[in-house]
Amino acid sequence: MSAYALNKMLREINQNPATRQGYFERPETIAERFVLSEEERGAFLTQDIGALYRLGVHGLILRPFTLLKQMPEADYLRAIRE
Template identity: 40%
Template sequence: MSLYAVQKLIYQVNRDPALAQRLKAGPAAVLADYELSAEELGALAAPDIGLLYVLGVNGQLLMHYAALWGLAWDDYLQAMRQGVREHGPVRAGLYAMTTDGDLS
């Protein structure tokens, strides 16, 4: 997994409105410039906020990426919870989980 590449891409998208618009218009062209796994490519293009969270993307970066795609704050929080339910505990990064991820 290339968590660094995912976070670098999200950081750049969050800071560059032109890049953000290019990504929204056609994710494949933008994503091709980064070394990403198939799982990461799918999560970024979807966008699957829950899976990105489980992959370990920093919440400060992820909340702005979610907003870019129109997710309201409550929906963003729910997407992270749902990501853990669907994909298991956070795998890497600052939020890596040491439990089974049961958020009930």
């Protein structure tokens, strides 16, 4: 598909408290609201940060998303460099 949908979804999770709560409770429901390929959906649901980055999620959207799950910076940097 397009990196646009992934970026839009993660940006909405980062910025919208209701969407963020939905993500914590049922991430698959949030993913269903966006047109994602199976690869994109899988990377999102498994929180494969490296794959999300390679699929085109911008770092300024991806890093705040990883902070929601309290991912240390070293782990984040390692994931996007692999």
